[in-house]
Amino acid sequence: MKRREFIHTTALTGIGLSLPFANLFAKVDPNTFHSEEYRVLVFSLLKDWCDGMIKVQIINPSDPNVHGLLDCPACETIHGRVSDAVYPFFYMAEATGEKKYLDAGIAVFEWSQNVSQPDGSWTNDVDPNSWNGTSVFGAIALAETLKYHGDLLATGRRQIWTDRLGEAAEFIYRKFPAIDATNVNYGATNIYAMNLIGNLLDEPKYIALSKKLAAEVKKYFTAPNSLLYGEVKPSAHKLSEKGLPGVDLGYNIEESLNSLALYALHEKDEELLELVQKSLASHMEFMLPDGGFDNSWGTRMFKWTYWGSRTCDGCQPAFSLMAGYNLAFGTAAFKNTELLKRCTADGLLHGGPHYLSHGIKPCVHHTFAHAKSLAVILDHWDQMPTIDQSNPLPRAKADGLRYFEELDTVLFSRGDWRGTVSAYDAEYYPKMDLRQATGNSLGMLYHNKVGLLCVASLAVYRLMEPLNQQDAPGKDIALTPRLETFQEGEWFTNLYDLPASFSTEDQNGEIRIWGDVKLKNEAREILQDSASGFRITYLCSEKGMQIKAETRQVLKQQTSFTIPIISKNTEPVEQPEDHVIIITKPEGIVKIEANVPLTIIETEKGRTFNMVPGVEALPIKAEFVTQAVELRITVI
Structure with a gap:
């Protein structure tokens, strides 16, 4: 349902709720705990988010249809899960002694009567026929509120x-x-x-089911890397044509592994703890040195936000609570929290690093979901080991090649360069093409000095979950570097070549990744009447990154290699020669050179913007003049 239809003309003013039991508050000084720097970061960010949510909360007790609702700045829909915010609000109420947080928490939870159903569920939208499985997240938020902060409520409520x-x-x-x-x-x-x-309500059948499910889930980890699989439809067990399972980093690291870690630690399930530890370690290899996640290949990357996934809860609980098993987990939690802070403005978490520079409003869902994770670790602080950044992330110190056979994806590292090439062919939903990085495409290119340089997006941005994704602003231009051509207006690209494969070698200081691809349309039909078979080669050394695309077939129509370079619209761009483009970033100068003329694709704001993963880019096209295009990227 549209937000405007739901709110009607209600005045967005009102009065706060009464607090007859303020003496129950116990102020907490965040500086009196271990891991002081991390604690201050987490506490201050959570407080900022709670204040930001209060700014957009509708307070009008005379109208229960809207009273307590978080009015999303970005979306024309009602986010039915806003009541999840009850837990972070109640944590902050008890921690600070400030009445406004308790008022906000009571109001936001009691708004949930608008999505409450006779079967006990809460729906994801005010439409009573909408998805109700998200009730599991609302139930956890309410249970944690009652368990840790229930004494703030009057007995009757x-x-x-x-x-x-x-x-x-x-x-x-x-x-x-x-x-x-x-x-x-x-x-x-x-x-x-x-x-x-089950423990809170003293209900044995719930505890019994949790143990049954915990035994089952142990079979859902891949070999050899213990990645959790099952993010695929119509069945969690569906395999791709290559025999690969459905894996999504965002949902695993920000949702599933949190719950498994919390359960396993509470129940002292050593077998599950070992699996979670291994799985977290494998997922952590996809974290970039700045705390961002490389989910360029994930089956549900249509919700990838660089810091994680749009409607999940955040990676902090699992990484923080499990840091005693692997000290680098603490670094991962710390760095990702710093990234969340950098992506926060006016109290709300934005869905990527460049939302502000491109003028994109934030969806409030990001904030109320991720606020829960910060409340979780603050309520478990005494159970956590020391958290700091003394142990480097795997990708910060990596050198060479790291192949994940379950994903047909390789990570490469040399000097300051980090990258990902993928031929992963798993498809999340067979009825809608949600094409993540595949076809031997470069899903990620990162440099330690200047940060992101290339990332994958969906081949075509689509709203798989309209209530949980934002509309694309302006023309949709894919960010994934690619070969492409158009035949009678139809797009052909290697991004649709799911059977493609690649080879790798690391010799004499240079990493080489190469493979043959075909240009196909979305229906996976091979281009006819022009060159369709190409070889793409990626070369990485300490000096820079090279990309070569070549064909032995006859080119009868205009074909190009398109490479969008991640860049804010405030960064100066020069083209001193037709085959050279220079982008000046705050941390360094990026130089793109080619053996053919380079063309900057015209965009409305001088940059294209893609919701996946929330960044701006300068789209550059290198047209084939002969049968080969060669590109070189260096950082000065």
Whole structure:
């Protein structure tokens, strides 16, 4: 339902809720705990987010249809899960003693009556027929509120909320009786939900189900890298044509592994703890040195935001609580939290590093979802090991090649350069092409001095989840570097060549990744009447990055290698020669050279912007003049 239709002409003013029990507050000084620097970062960011959510909260007690709702600055839809914010609001209320947070928490939870259903669920939208599986996340948020901060509620209201939790628990008990009831993130999350609520409400059947699901989920880790699989439809067990499982880094690292870690630590499930430790370590290899995640290949990368995934909760709980098993987990949690802070403005988390520079408004869903994770670790601080940045991330110190066979994806590192090449052919949803990086494409190029240089986006941006994604601003231009041509207006590119494969070698200081690809349309039909077969070669040394694309076939129509370079619209661009483009970034100068003329594709704001993963780019095209295009990227 449209937000305007729902709110009507309600005045967005009102009064706060009464607080007859303010003496229950206990102020907390965030500087009195271990890991002081991390604690101050987490606490201050959570407070900033809570204040930001209060700014957009509608307070109008005379109209229960809107009272307590978080009015999203970006979306014309009602976010039915706003009541998840009850937990971070209640944490902040108890930590600061400020009444405004308790008022906000009570109001936002009691707004959820607008999405409450007779079966005990909450729907993801005010439409009663919309998806209700997200009730598992709302149930966890309510349970954690009652467990850790329930004494802030008057007795009568606390009992009402507890009864409502019981109704939600019955629903998710029935909804997710097995790990593969739907995507793996729901079954995995229900392990923690049933354990948490079962202990809180003293209901043995919930605890029994959590143990059953915990035993099942141990079969959902890949070999040899222990990646959690099952983010694919119509079945969590579906394999691709290459026999590869459906894996998504964003959902795994920001949702499923959090719940598995919380459950395994509470139950002292050593077998599951070992699996979670291995899985976190493998997922951590995709974290860039600045704390961003490389989910260029993930099955659900249509919600990739560089810091994680749009509607998930954040990576902080698992990495922080498991840091005693691997000290680099603490570094990962710290650096990602710093990135979240850099992507925050006016109290709201923005969906990527360049939202502000391109004038994109933030969806409030990012903030209320990720605020929960910060509240979790603050409430578990005494159970956490010391968190600092003394142990480097794997990708910060990496050198050479790291191949993930379950993903047909390789990470490469040399000097300051980091990159990813993928031929992963898993498809999330067979009825809608949500093309992540594949076809031997360069899904990520990063330099330690200047940061992101290239990233993948969807080949075509689509709203797989319209209530959970923002519309694309302006013309949709894919960010994934690619070969492409148009035949009678139809797009042919290597991004649709799912059977493609590549080879690798690392000799004499130079990494070489190469493979043959075909130009195909979205229907996976090979281009006719012009060159369709090409070889793409990536060469990386300490001096720079080279890309070569060549064909032995006859080029009968205009074909190019297009390489969007990640760049804010404030960064100066020069083209001193027709085959050279220079971008001046705050941290250094990026030089792109080619053996053919380079053309900057015209865009409305001097840059294209893609919601995946929330960045601006300067789209550059190198047209084939002969049968080969060669590009070189250096950083000065």
